[in-house]
Amino acid sequence: MDDVIWMRPEQGTRGPKPAFSRDDLAHTAVRIADAEGIDALSMRRIAAGLGAGTASLYRYVRGKDEIFELMIDAVAAETNDFTPGGDWRADLTALACLYRETALRHRWFAALAAGRQTHGPHSLAALELSLSVFDGLGLSADEMLVCLGTVFAFVRGQVLAELAEADAAHRTGLSHDEWMAQQGEYGPAIIASGRYPRFTRVIVEAEQPHAADRLERAFAVGLDRVLTGIATSIPGGNRAALPEENPCCASKSCEAASPSGPPNC
Amino acid sequence: MDDVIWMRPEQGTRGPKPAFSRDDLAHTAVRIADAEGIDALSMRRIAAGLGAGTASLYRYVRGKDEIFELMIDAVAAETNDFTPGGDWRADLTALACLYRETALRHRWFAALAAGRQTHGPHSLAALELSLSVFDGLGLSADEMLVCLGTVFAFVRGQVLAELAEADAAHRTGLSHDEWMAQQGEYGPAIIASGRYPRFTRVIVEAEQPHAADRLERAFAVGLDRVLTGIATSIPGGNRAALPEENPCCASKSCEAASPSGPPNC
DNA sequence: GCAAACCCCGAACGCCATTCGCAATAATCG
Protein backbone atom coordinates (compact mmCIF):
# COMPACT_ATOMS: atom_id res chain seq x y z
CA MET A 1 0.00 0.00 0.00
CA ASP A 2 2.49 2.57 1.10
CA ASP A 3 5.57 1.19 -0.59
CA VAL A 4 4.88 3.47 -3.53
CA ILE A 5 5.97 6.99 -2.69
CA TRP A 6 3.18 8.54 -4.74
CA MET A 7 0.62 6.97 -2.45
CA ARG A 8 2.03 8.37 0.77
CA PRO A 9 0.78 11.79 1.82
CA GLU A 10 3.47 14.42 1.76
CA GLN A 11 2.87 15.34 5.38
CA GLY A 12 0.93 14.08 8.34
CA THR A 13 -1.87 15.86 10.08
CA ARG A 14 -0.11 16.28 13.40
CA GLY A 15 3.22 17.66 14.39
CA PRO A 16 5.33 20.39 12.87
CA LYS A 17 5.11 21.14 9.18
CA PRO A 18 8.00 19.68 7.21
CA ALA A 19 10.65 22.22 6.30
CA PHE A 20 10.75 21.11 2.67
CA SER A 21 8.56 19.56 0.02
CA ARG A 22 9.29 16.56 -2.13
CA ASP A 23 9.74 18.96 -5.00
CA ASP A 24 12.44 20.72 -3.02
CA LEU A 25 14.30 17.44 -2.65
CA ALA A 26 13.77 16.57 -6.30
CA HIS A 27 14.95 19.89 -7.63
CA THR A 28 18.05 20.20 -5.48
CA ALA A 29 18.95 16.61 -6.34
CA VAL A 30 18.49 17.33 -10.03
CA ARG A 31 20.56 20.47 -9.76
CA ILE A 32 23.41 18.65 -8.07
CA ALA A 33 23.32 15.71 -10.48
CA ASP A 34 23.30 18.07 -13.44
CA ALA A 35 26.23 20.06 -12.11
CA GLU A 36 28.41 17.43 -10.49
CA GLY A 37 27.34 14.17 -12.04
CA ILE A 38 25.10 11.43 -10.74
CA ASP A 39 27.98 9.75 -8.89
CA ALA A 40 28.50 12.87 -6.79
CA LEU A 41 24.89 12.75 -5.66
CA SER A 42 24.95 11.49 -2.10
CA MET A 43 22.42 11.85 0.65
CA ARG A 44 24.87 14.06 2.52
CA ARG A 45 25.31 16.23 -0.56
CA ILE A 46 21.57 16.65 -1.02
CA ALA A 47 21.09 17.48 2.63
CA ALA A 48 23.89 20.03 2.44
CA GLY A 49 22.36 21.60 -0.65
CA LEU A 50 19.10 21.80 1.21
CA GLY A 51 20.60 23.13 4.41
CA ALA A 52 19.37 20.17 6.42
CA GLY A 53 20.83 17.31 8.38
CA THR A 54 21.47 14.13 6.47
CA ALA A 55 19.15 12.00 8.55
CA SER A 56 16.31 14.42 7.95
CA LEU A 57 16.00 13.27 4.36
CA TYR A 58 14.61 9.97 5.57
CA ARG A 59 11.56 11.82 6.83
CA TYR A 60 10.71 12.53 3.20
CA VAL A 61 11.93 9.44 1.49
CA ARG A 62 12.43 5.77 2.29
CA GLY A 63 15.87 5.62 0.72
CA LYS A 64 18.00 6.83 -2.11
CA ASP A 65 15.94 4.91 -4.65
CA GLU A 66 12.98 7.12 -3.97
CA ILE A 67 15.17 10.16 -4.51
CA PHE A 68 15.86 8.80 -7.97
CA GLU A 69 12.15 8.29 -8.47
CA LEU A 70 11.49 11.92 -7.57
CA MET A 71 14.26 13.11 -9.86
CA ILE A 72 13.00 11.10 -12.80
CA ASP A 73 9.50 12.40 -12.36
CA ALA A 74 10.68 15.96 -12.00
CA VAL A 75 12.58 15.75 -15.28
CA ALA A 76 9.71 13.91 -16.95
CA ALA A 77 7.78 17.13 -16.54
CA GLU A 78 10.11 18.72 -19.07
CA THR A 79 9.02 16.25 -21.73
CA ASN A 80 5.42 17.37 -21.48
CA ASP A 81 5.83 20.81 -22.97
CA PHE A 82 4.18 19.95 -26.24
CA THR A 83 0.73 19.75 -27.79
CA PRO A 84 0.10 17.28 -30.61
CA GLY A 85 -0.89 18.68 -33.97
CA GLY A 86 -2.81 15.74 -35.36
CA ASP A 87 -0.18 14.18 -37.64
CA TRP A 88 0.98 11.14 -35.70
CA ARG A 89 4.30 10.94 -37.46
CA ALA A 90 5.21 14.57 -36.98
CA ASP A 91 4.00 14.42 -33.39
CA LEU A 92 6.05 11.34 -32.57
CA THR A 93 9.08 12.96 -34.14
CA ALA A 94 8.61 16.04 -32.04
CA LEU A 95 8.12 14.03 -28.87
CA ALA A 96 11.22 11.98 -29.60
CA CYS A 97 13.30 15.12 -30.12
CA LEU A 98 11.90 16.66 -26.98
CA TYR A 99 12.80 13.55 -25.02
CA ARG A 100 16.28 13.52 -26.51
CA GLU A 101 16.92 17.15 -25.68
CA THR A 102 15.73 16.63 -22.14
CA ALA A 103 17.94 13.59 -21.71
CA LEU A 104 20.95 15.46 -23.06
CA ARG A 105 20.25 18.35 -20.70
CA HIS A 106 20.21 15.97 -17.72
CA ARG A 107 22.88 13.53 -18.68
CA TRP A 108 22.05 11.09 -15.90
CA PHE A 109 18.38 10.88 -16.81
CA ALA A 110 18.34 8.34 -19.61
CA ALA A 111 20.33 5.71 -17.77
CA LEU A 112 18.30 6.12 -14.62
CA ALA A 113 14.91 6.16 -16.31
CA ALA A 114 15.72 3.27 -18.62
CA GLY A 115 16.34 1.00 -15.67
CA ARG A 116 13.03 1.36 -13.89
CA GLN A 117 9.36 1.96 -14.43
CA THR A 118 8.22 5.22 -12.95
CA HIS A 119 4.64 6.04 -12.16
CA GLY A 120 4.90 9.55 -10.81
CA PRO A 121 2.34 12.10 -11.95
CA HIS A 122 4.55 13.75 -14.55
CA SER A 123 5.64 10.40 -15.94
CA LEU A 124 2.04 9.33 -16.23
CA ALA A 125 1.21 12.62 -17.91
CA ALA A 126 4.04 12.01 -20.37
CA LEU A 127 2.67 8.59 -21.18
CA GLU A 128 -0.80 10.04 -21.56
CA LEU A 129 0.55 12.69 -23.89
CA SER A 130 2.38 10.10 -25.97
CA LEU A 131 -0.72 7.98 -26.24
CA SER A 132 -2.76 10.95 -27.38
CA VAL A 133 -0.68 10.98 -30.55
CA PHE A 134 -2.62 7.94 -31.73
CA ASP A 135 -6.02 9.48 -31.14
CA GLY A 136 -8.43 8.76 -33.96
CA LEU A 137 -6.27 6.20 -35.72
CA GLY A 138 -8.38 3.30 -34.51
CA LEU A 139 -5.46 1.39 -33.06
CA SER A 140 -5.94 -1.26 -30.41
CA ALA A 141 -4.40 -0.79 -26.99
CA ASP A 142 -1.79 -3.45 -27.69
CA GLU A 143 -0.91 -1.92 -31.01
CA MET A 144 -0.43 1.52 -29.47
CA LEU A 145 1.84 0.10 -26.81
CA VAL A 146 3.98 -1.72 -29.35
CA CYS A 147 4.32 1.39 -31.51
CA LEU A 148 5.22 3.64 -28.61
CA GLY A 149 7.54 1.02 -27.16
CA THR A 150 9.40 0.66 -30.42
CA VAL A 151 9.90 4.37 -30.90
CA PHE A 152 11.03 5.03 -27.35
CA ALA A 153 13.24 1.97 -27.25
CA PHE A 154 15.07 3.49 -30.19
CA VAL A 155 15.13 6.96 -28.65
CA ARG A 156 16.48 5.80 -25.31
CA GLY A 157 19.00 3.46 -26.91
CA GLN A 158 20.25 6.15 -29.25
CA VAL A 159 20.52 8.76 -26.52
CA LEU A 160 22.42 6.35 -24.31
CA ALA A 161 24.82 5.72 -27.16
CA GLU A 162 25.31 9.44 -27.68
CA LEU A 163 26.00 9.97 -24.01
CA ALA A 164 28.39 7.04 -23.87
CA GLU A 165 30.30 8.50 -26.75
CA ALA A 166 30.50 11.90 -25.13
CA ASP A 167 31.05 10.54 -21.63
CA ALA A 168 34.41 9.30 -22.72
CA ALA A 169 35.57 12.82 -21.88
CA HIS A 170 38.07 13.81 -24.49
CA ARG A 171 37.30 10.61 -26.29
CA THR A 172 35.35 11.21 -29.42
CA GLY A 173 33.58 9.53 -32.28
CA LEU A 174 34.67 7.12 -34.92
CA SER A 175 36.41 9.45 -37.30
CA HIS A 176 39.92 8.45 -38.06
CA ASP A 177 41.94 11.21 -36.46
CA GLU A 178 39.68 11.89 -33.51
CA TRP A 179 39.53 8.27 -32.60
CA MET A 180 43.26 7.88 -33.02
CA ALA A 181 43.86 10.83 -30.78
CA GLN A 182 41.73 9.31 -28.08
CA GLN A 183 43.03 5.81 -28.10
CA GLY A 184 46.63 6.89 -28.09
CA GLU A 185 48.50 3.85 -29.23
CA TYR A 186 45.57 1.48 -28.95
CA GLY A 187 43.91 2.56 -32.18
CA PRO A 188 46.93 1.93 -34.36
CA ALA A 189 47.49 -1.34 -32.55
CA ILE A 190 43.96 -2.46 -33.42
CA ILE A 191 44.35 -1.49 -37.03
CA ALA A 192 47.81 -3.00 -37.26
CA SER A 193 46.57 -6.27 -35.85
CA GLY A 194 44.65 -6.85 -39.08
CA ARG A 195 42.00 -8.73 -37.16
CA TYR A 196 39.25 -6.22 -37.77
CA PRO A 197 39.31 -5.25 -41.45
CA ARG A 198 35.75 -3.94 -41.63
CA PHE A 199 36.15 -1.97 -38.45
CA THR A 200 39.38 -0.55 -39.78
CA ARG A 201 37.71 0.43 -43.02
CA VAL A 202 34.97 2.21 -41.12
CA ILE A 203 37.49 4.08 -38.99
CA VAL A 204 39.45 5.16 -42.01
CA GLU A 205 36.60 5.99 -44.35
CA ALA A 206 34.04 7.53 -42.05
CA GLU A 207 33.43 11.09 -43.06
CA GLN A 208 30.24 12.04 -41.30
CA PRO A 209 31.97 12.01 -37.92
CA HIS A 210 33.67 15.22 -38.88
CA ALA A 211 30.39 17.06 -39.15
CA ALA A 212 29.51 19.00 -36.03
CA ASP A 213 25.89 17.93 -36.17
CA ARG A 214 26.49 14.30 -36.93
CA LEU A 215 24.84 13.06 -33.74
CA GLU A 216 21.69 15.02 -34.44
CA ARG A 217 21.67 13.84 -38.02
CA ALA A 218 22.16 10.20 -37.07
CA PHE A 219 19.29 10.53 -34.62
CA ALA A 220 17.03 12.19 -37.15
CA VAL A 221 17.80 9.66 -39.87
CA GLY A 222 17.40 6.67 -37.59
CA LEU A 223 14.17 8.00 -36.15
CA ASP A 224 12.79 8.63 -39.58
CA ARG A 225 13.47 5.05 -40.60
CA VAL A 226 11.94 3.66 -37.44
CA LEU A 227 8.82 5.68 -38.08
CA THR A 228 8.75 4.53 -41.69
CA GLY A 229 8.76 0.97 -40.44
CA ILE A 230 5.99 1.72 -38.01
CA ALA A 231 3.91 3.45 -40.66
CA THR A 232 3.72 0.04 -42.25
CA SER A 233 1.33 -1.09 -39.57
CA ILE A 234 -0.84 1.98 -39.23
CA PRO A 235 -3.94 2.11 -41.41
CA GLY A 236 -3.52 4.91 -43.89
CA GLY A 237 -0.06 5.51 -42.52
CA ASN A 238 1.79 4.15 -45.51
CA ARG A 239 3.63 6.94 -47.14
CA ALA A 240 5.94 6.60 -50.05
CA ALA A 241 9.20 5.47 -48.48
CA LEU A 242 11.96 7.65 -49.72
CA PRO A 243 14.84 5.69 -51.20
CA GLU A 244 17.34 8.14 -49.73
CA GLU A 245 17.12 9.50 -46.24
CA ASN A 246 16.10 13.09 -45.83
CA PRO A 247 17.04 14.23 -42.35
CA CYS A 248 15.65 17.66 -43.01
CA CYS A 249 12.15 16.28 -42.78
CA ALA A 250 12.80 15.23 -39.23
CA SER A 251 14.40 18.56 -38.51
CA LYS A 252 11.33 20.38 -39.65
CA SER A 253 9.09 18.41 -37.39
CA CYS A 254 11.56 18.86 -34.61
CA GLU A 255 11.51 22.58 -35.04
CA ALA A 256 7.79 22.46 -34.57
CA ALA A 257 8.32 20.58 -31.36
CA SER A 258 10.12 23.36 -29.56
CA PRO A 259 8.80 26.50 -31.15
CA SER A 260 10.48 28.82 -28.69
CA GLY A 261 13.67 26.88 -28.02
CA PRO A 262 16.91 27.06 -29.98
CA PRO A 263 16.86 25.00 -33.17
CA ASN A 264 19.55 22.66 -32.04
CA CYS A 265 17.94 19.44 -33.11
CA MET B 1 49.17 5.02 -23.51
CA ASP B 2 48.46 2.70 -20.65
CA ASP B 3 45.17 4.10 -19.49
CA VAL B 4 43.40 1.57 -21.67
CA ILE B 5 43.51 -1.82 -20.03
CA TRP B 6 43.73 -3.64 -23.33
CA MET B 7 47.08 -2.01 -24.02
CA ARG B 8 48.73 -3.08 -20.79
CA PRO B 9 50.46 -6.46 -20.83
CA GLU B 10 48.80 -9.00 -18.57
CA GLN B 11 52.05 -9.69 -16.72
CA GLY B 12 55.53 -8.33 -16.49
CA THR B 13 58.71 -10.12 -17.41
CA ARG B 14 60.18 -10.28 -13.96
CA GLY B 15 58.88 -11.46 -10.65
CA PRO B 16 56.44 -14.21 -9.76
CA LYS B 17 53.67 -15.15 -12.16
CA PRO B 18 50.34 -13.65 -11.22
CA ALA B 19 48.05 -16.11 -9.50
CA PHE B 20 45.12 -15.29 -11.79
CA SER B 21 44.40 -14.05 -15.29
CA ARG B 22 42.17 -11.19 -16.32
CA ASP B 23 39.76 -13.79 -17.58
CA ASP B 24 39.63 -15.27 -14.10
CA LEU B 25 38.64 -11.89 -12.70
CA ALA B 26 36.12 -11.35 -15.47
CA HIS B 27 34.45 -14.72 -15.11
CA THR B 28 34.17 -14.72 -11.34
CA ALA B 29 32.82 -11.18 -11.47
CA VAL B 30 30.28 -12.22 -14.10
CA ARG B 31 29.28 -15.25 -12.07
CA ILE B 32 28.74 -13.17 -8.95
CA ALA B 33 26.82 -10.46 -10.77
CA ASP B 34 24.62 -13.05 -12.46
CA ALA B 35 23.87 -14.80 -9.20
CA GLU B 36 23.65 -11.98 -6.69
CA GLY B 37 23.00 -8.89 -8.77
CA ILE B 38 25.32 -6.14 -9.90
CA ASP B 39 24.89 -4.22 -6.67
CA ALA B 40 26.29 -7.12 -4.68
CA LEU B 41 29.44 -7.06 -6.78
CA SER B 42 32.12 -5.51 -4.59
CA MET B 43 35.87 -5.73 -4.82
CA ARG B 44 35.86 -7.66 -1.55
CA ARG B 45 33.28 -10.07 -2.92
CA ILE B 46 35.27 -10.70 -6.09
CA ALA B 47 38.44 -11.26 -4.12
CA ALA B 48 36.61 -13.70 -1.85
CA GLY B 49 35.23 -15.58 -4.85
CA LEU B 50 38.73 -15.75 -6.20
CA GLY B 51 40.31 -16.75 -2.91
CA ALA B 52 42.55 -13.69 -2.88
CA GLY B 53 43.05 -10.64 -0.73
CA THR B 54 41.04 -7.61 -1.69
CA ALA B 55 44.03 -5.41 -2.37
CA SER B 56 45.44 -7.99 -4.75
CA LEU B 57 42.81 -7.11 -7.32
CA TYR B 58 44.53 -3.80 -7.89
CA ARG B 59 47.49 -5.67 -9.34
CA TYR B 60 45.24 -6.70 -12.22
CA VAL B 61 43.04 -3.71 -12.59
CA ARG B 62 43.21 0.02 -12.00
CA GLY B 63 39.84 0.21 -10.32
CA LYS B 64 36.32 -1.15 -10.37
CA ASP B 65 35.60 0.48 -13.71
CA GLU B 66 38.07 -1.79 -15.39
CA ILE B 67 36.39 -4.78 -13.79
CA PHE B 68 33.22 -3.65 -15.53
CA GLU B 69 35.16 -3.34 -18.77
CA LEU B 70 36.42 -6.90 -18.42
CA MET B 71 32.94 -8.18 -17.61
CA ILE B 72 31.39 -6.46 -20.60
CA ASP B 73 33.99 -7.84 -22.94
CA ALA B 74 33.64 -11.33 -21.49
CA VAL B 75 29.90 -11.30 -22.10
CA ALA B 76 30.37 -9.71 -25.53
CA ALA B 77 32.04 -12.97 -26.49
CA GLU B 78 28.66 -14.66 -26.15
CA THR B 79 27.20 -12.44 -28.86
CA ASN B 80 29.72 -13.71 -31.39
CA ASP B 81 28.44 -17.25 -31.70
CA PHE B 82 26.95 -16.74 -35.11
CA THR B 83 27.92 -16.80 -38.77
CA PRO B 84 26.04 -14.62 -41.25
CA GLY B 85 24.13 -16.34 -43.99
CA GLY B 86 24.15 -13.61 -46.61
CA ASP B 87 20.67 -12.15 -46.14
CA TRP B 88 21.32 -8.91 -44.30
CA ARG B 89 17.85 -8.71 -42.84
CA ALA B 90 17.78 -12.26 -41.53
CA ASP B 91 21.31 -11.84 -40.22
CA LEU B 92 20.52 -8.62 -38.38
CA THR B 93 17.44 -10.24 -36.90
CA ALA B 94 19.50 -13.15 -35.67
CA LEU B 95 22.18 -10.88 -34.24
CA ALA B 96 19.57 -8.79 -32.47
CA CYS B 97 17.96 -11.86 -30.92
CA LEU B 98 21.34 -13.21 -29.90
CA TYR B 99 22.15 -9.90 -28.23
CA ARG B 100 18.81 -9.86 -26.49
CA GLU B 101 19.18 -13.39 -25.17
CA THR B 102 22.65 -12.62 -23.90
CA ALA B 103 21.46 -9.47 -22.18
CA LEU B 104 18.59 -11.32 -20.54
CA ARG B 105 20.97 -14.02 -19.35
CA HIS B 106 23.21 -11.41 -17.71
CA ARG B 107 20.68 -8.96 -16.43
CA TRP B 108 23.28 -6.33 -15.54
CA PHE B 109 24.88 -6.34 -18.96
CA ALA B 110 22.64 -4.05 -20.97
CA ALA B 111 22.69 -1.18 -18.49
CA LEU B 112 26.43 -1.43 -18.05
CA ALA B 113 27.26 -1.75 -21.74
CA ALA B 114 24.85 0.98 -22.80
CA GLY B 115 26.67 3.51 -20.65
CA ARG B 116 30.15 3.17 -22.07
CA GLN B 117 32.07 2.39 -25.21
CA THR B 118 34.07 -0.79 -24.88
CA HIS B 119 36.96 -1.68 -27.10
CA GLY B 120 37.99 -5.07 -25.75
CA PRO B 121 38.83 -7.80 -28.24
CA HIS B 122 35.48 -9.56 -28.01
CA SER B 123 33.59 -6.30 -28.33
CA LEU B 124 35.60 -5.41 -31.39
CA ALA B 125 34.95 -8.85 -32.81
CA ALA B 126 31.24 -8.33 -32.22
CA LEU B 127 31.36 -5.05 -34.08
CA GLU B 128 33.30 -6.66 -36.88
CA LEU B 129 30.76 -9.45 -37.07
CA SER B 130 27.90 -6.98 -37.19
CA LEU B 131 29.57 -5.02 -39.94
CA SER B 132 30.09 -8.15 -41.98
CA VAL B 133 26.33 -8.37 -42.35
CA PHE B 134 26.53 -5.51 -44.85
CA ASP B 135 29.20 -7.13 -47.00
CA GLY B 136 28.52 -6.78 -50.68
CA LEU B 137 25.69 -4.28 -50.31
CA GLY B 138 27.84 -1.37 -51.44
CA LEU B 139 27.02 0.77 -48.44
CA SER B 140 29.26 3.64 -47.36
CA ALA B 141 30.94 3.51 -43.98
CA ASP B 142 28.65 6.21 -42.64
CA GLU B 143 25.58 4.43 -43.92
CA MET B 144 26.61 1.17 -42.29
CA LEU B 145 27.17 2.90 -38.98
CA VAL B 146 23.78 4.57 -39.07
CA CYS B 147 22.02 1.31 -39.91
CA LEU B 148 23.79 -0.65 -37.19
CA GLY B 149 23.34 2.18 -34.72
CA THR B 150 19.63 2.33 -35.36
CA VAL B 151 19.08 -1.39 -34.96
CA PHE B 152 21.14 -1.69 -31.81
CA ALA B 153 19.71 1.44 -30.28
CA PHE B 154 16.32 -0.24 -30.59
CA VAL B 155 17.62 -3.56 -29.28
CA ARG B 156 19.29 -2.05 -26.24
CA GLY B 157 16.37 0.22 -25.49
CA GLN B 158 13.87 -2.59 -25.78
CA VAL B 159 15.92 -4.96 -23.64
CA LEU B 160 16.33 -2.30 -20.97
CA ALA B 161 12.58 -1.81 -20.96
CA GLU B 162 12.01 -5.54 -20.59
CA LEU B 163 14.44 -5.73 -17.71
CA ALA B 164 12.92 -2.71 -16.02
CA GLU B 165 9.55 -4.33 -16.24
CA ALA B 166 10.79 -7.58 -14.75
CA ASP B 167 13.13 -5.90 -12.26
CA ALA B 168 10.13 -4.60 -10.42
CA ALA B 169 10.14 -7.98 -8.69
CA HIS B 170 6.55 -9.05 -8.34
CA ARG B 171 5.55 -6.04 -10.36
CA THR B 172 4.40 -6.99 -13.80
CA GLY B 173 3.24 -5.63 -17.10
CA LEU B 174 0.41 -3.44 -18.10
CA SER B 175 -2.44 -5.89 -18.05
CA HIS B 176 -5.30 -4.81 -15.91
CA ASP B 177 -5.25 -7.34 -13.11
CA GLU B 178 -1.50 -7.88 -12.93
CA TRP B 179 -0.86 -4.21 -12.80
CA MET B 180 -3.54 -3.69 -10.20
CA ALA B 181 -2.08 -6.44 -8.08
CA GLN B 182 1.29 -4.76 -8.16
CA GLN B 183 0.28 -1.25 -7.46
CA GLY B 184 -1.92 -2.20 -4.57
CA GLU B 185 -4.08 0.82 -4.12
CA TYR B 186 -2.13 3.08 -6.40
CA GLY B 187 -3.52 1.66 -9.64
CA PRO B 188 -7.15 2.25 -8.70
CA ALA B 189 -6.22 5.66 -7.43
CA ILE B 190 -4.72 6.57 -10.79
CA ILE B 191 -7.71 5.33 -12.68
CA ALA B 192 -10.15 6.93 -10.28
CA SER B 193 -8.39 10.27 -10.62
CA GLY B 194 -9.70 10.51 -14.17
CA ARG B 195 -6.60 12.42 -15.17
CA TYR B 196 -5.23 9.77 -17.48
CA PRO B 197 -8.07 8.53 -19.67
CA ARG B 198 -5.91 7.03 -22.42
CA PHE B 199 -3.63 5.35 -19.95
CA THR B 200 -6.65 3.97 -18.17
CA ARG B 201 -8.06 2.64 -21.40
CA VAL B 202 -4.79 0.92 -22.20
CA ILE B 203 -4.65 -0.66 -18.76
CA VAL B 204 -8.18 -1.91 -19.05
CA GLU B 205 -8.14 -3.04 -22.64
CA ALA B 206 -4.68 -4.47 -23.02
CA GLU B 207 -4.93 -8.15 -23.80
CA GLN B 208 -1.51 -9.04 -25.09
CA PRO B 209 -0.01 -8.64 -21.62
CA HIS B 210 -1.68 -11.85 -20.62
CA ALA B 211 0.25 -13.85 -23.19
CA ALA B 212 3.30 -15.54 -21.76
CA ASP B 213 5.43 -14.66 -24.74
CA ARG B 214 4.31 -11.08 -25.06
CA LEU B 215 7.78 -9.65 -24.45
CA GLU B 216 9.31 -11.81 -27.16
CA ARG B 217 6.51 -10.93 -29.52
CA ALA B 218 6.79 -7.21 -28.86
CA PHE B 219 10.51 -7.44 -29.51
CA ALA B 220 10.05 -9.40 -32.72
CA VAL B 221 7.37 -7.08 -34.03
CA GLY B 222 9.28 -3.94 -33.17
CA LEU B 223 12.48 -5.27 -34.64
CA ASP B 224 10.71 -6.25 -37.82
CA ARG B 225 9.37 -2.74 -38.22
CA VAL B 226 12.72 -1.14 -37.56
CA LEU B 227 14.28 -3.35 -40.20
CA THR B 228 11.49 -2.50 -42.60
CA GLY B 229 12.29 1.14 -42.11
CA ILE B 230 15.96 0.49 -42.68
CA ALA B 231 15.30 -1.53 -45.80
CA THR B 232 14.06 1.73 -47.23
CA SER B 233 17.60 2.98 -47.49
CA ILE B 234 19.37 -0.14 -48.70
CA PRO B 235 19.65 -0.56 -52.46
CA GLY B 236 17.55 -3.53 -53.48
CA GLY B 237 16.42 -3.89 -49.89
CA ASN B 238 12.91 -2.59 -50.44
CA ARG B 239 10.53 -5.39 -49.81
CA ALA B 240 6.81 -5.16 -49.92
CA ALA B 241 5.92 -3.72 -46.56
CA LEU B 242 3.27 -5.88 -44.99
CA PRO B 243 0.20 -3.94 -43.88
CA GLU B 244 -0.15 -6.15 -40.80
CA GLU B 245 2.72 -7.26 -38.64
CA ASN B 246 3.82 -10.87 -38.87
CA PRO B 247 5.92 -11.68 -35.81
CA CYS B 248 6.42 -15.24 -36.94
CA CYS B 249 8.77 -14.07 -39.64
CA ALA B 250 11.11 -12.65 -37.05
CA SER B 251 10.81 -15.80 -35.00
CA LYS B 252 11.89 -17.91 -37.92
CA SER B 253 14.99 -15.85 -38.47
CA CYS B 254 15.64 -15.93 -34.80
CA GLU B 255 15.52 -19.68 -34.73
CA ALA B 256 18.21 -19.67 -37.36
CA ALA B 257 20.30 -17.48 -35.10
CA SER B 258 20.80 -20.05 -32.37
CA PRO B 259 20.53 -23.38 -34.16
CA SER B 260 21.62 -25.36 -31.14
CA GLY B 261 20.07 -23.28 -28.41
CA PRO B 262 16.55 -23.54 -27.07
CA PRO B 263 13.95 -21.81 -29.24
CA ASN B 264 13.02 -19.30 -26.61
CA CYS B 265 13.01 -16.25 -28.80
C1' DG C 1 74.69 -13.89 -6.30
C1' DC C 2 72.41 -9.85 -6.28
C1' DA C 3 69.58 -6.03 -7.48
C1' DA C 4 65.59 -4.76 -9.87
C1' DA C 5 61.00 -5.85 -10.94
C1' DC C 6 57.07 -7.93 -9.64
C1' DC C 7 53.48 -10.24 -6.65
C1' DC C 8 50.41 -10.76 -2.42
C1' DC C 9 47.82 -8.53 1.01
C1' DG C 10 46.81 -6.76 6.20
C1' DA C 11 45.70 -2.50 7.78
C1' DA C 12 44.01 1.89 7.41
C1' DC C 13 41.43 6.09 5.35
C1' DG C 14 37.55 8.52 4.04
C1' DC C 15 33.11 8.24 2.13
C1' DC C 16 28.70 6.14 1.76
C1' DA C 17 23.53 4.75 2.98
C1' DT C 18 20.96 3.82 6.63
C1' DT C 19 19.19 3.37 11.63
C1' DC C 20 18.41 4.71 16.39
C1' DG C 21 16.94 7.49 19.89
C1' DC C 22 15.94 11.86 21.79
C1' DA C 23 14.37 16.65 22.02
C1' DA C 24 11.13 19.84 19.97
C1' DT C 25 6.64 20.89 17.94
C1' DA C 26 1.82 21.02 16.83
C1' DA C 27 -2.71 19.09 16.30
C1' DT C 28 -6.30 16.44 18.69
C1' DC C 29 -8.93 14.77 22.63
C1' DG C 30 -10.85 14.78 27.27
Added chain:
DNA sequence: CGATTATTGCGAATGGCGTTCGGGGTTTGC
Protein backbone atom coordinates in the same frame (compact mmCIF):
# COMPACT_ATOMS: atom_id res chain seq x y z
C1' DC D 1 -6.96 24.25 29.23
C1' DG D 2 -3.61 20.35 29.97
C1' DA D 3 -2.39 15.68 28.29
C1' DT D 4 -1.78 12.76 24.66
C1' DT D 5 -0.12 11.50 20.38
C1' DA D 6 1.68 11.85 15.92
C1' DT D 7 5.15 14.00 13.55
C1' DT D 8 9.62 16.53 12.54
C1' DG D 9 14.77 17.50 12.76
C1' DC D 10 18.98 15.47 13.47
C1' DG D 11 23.66 14.02 16.14
C1' DA D 12 25.80 9.88 16.63
C1' DA D 13 26.77 5.32 15.49
C1' DT D 14 26.98 1.05 12.40
C1' DG D 15 28.63 -1.62 8.80
C1' DG D 16 30.02 -1.68 4.11
C1' DC D 17 32.34 0.28 0.32
C1' DG D 18 36.57 1.59 -3.11
C1' DT D 19 41.06 2.60 -2.81
C1' DT D 20 45.98 3.40 -0.97
C1' DC D 21 50.10 2.39 1.59
C1' DG D 22 53.85 -0.16 2.80
C1' DG D 23 56.27 -4.22 3.91
C1' DG D 24 57.55 -9.06 3.17
C1' DG D 25 58.22 -12.72 -0.22
C1' DT D 26 59.48 -14.39 -5.12
C1' DT D 27 61.32 -14.61 -9.63
C1' DT D 28 64.07 -12.89 -13.47
C1' DG D 29 67.98 -10.88 -15.81
C1' DC D 30 72.57 -9.56 -15.43
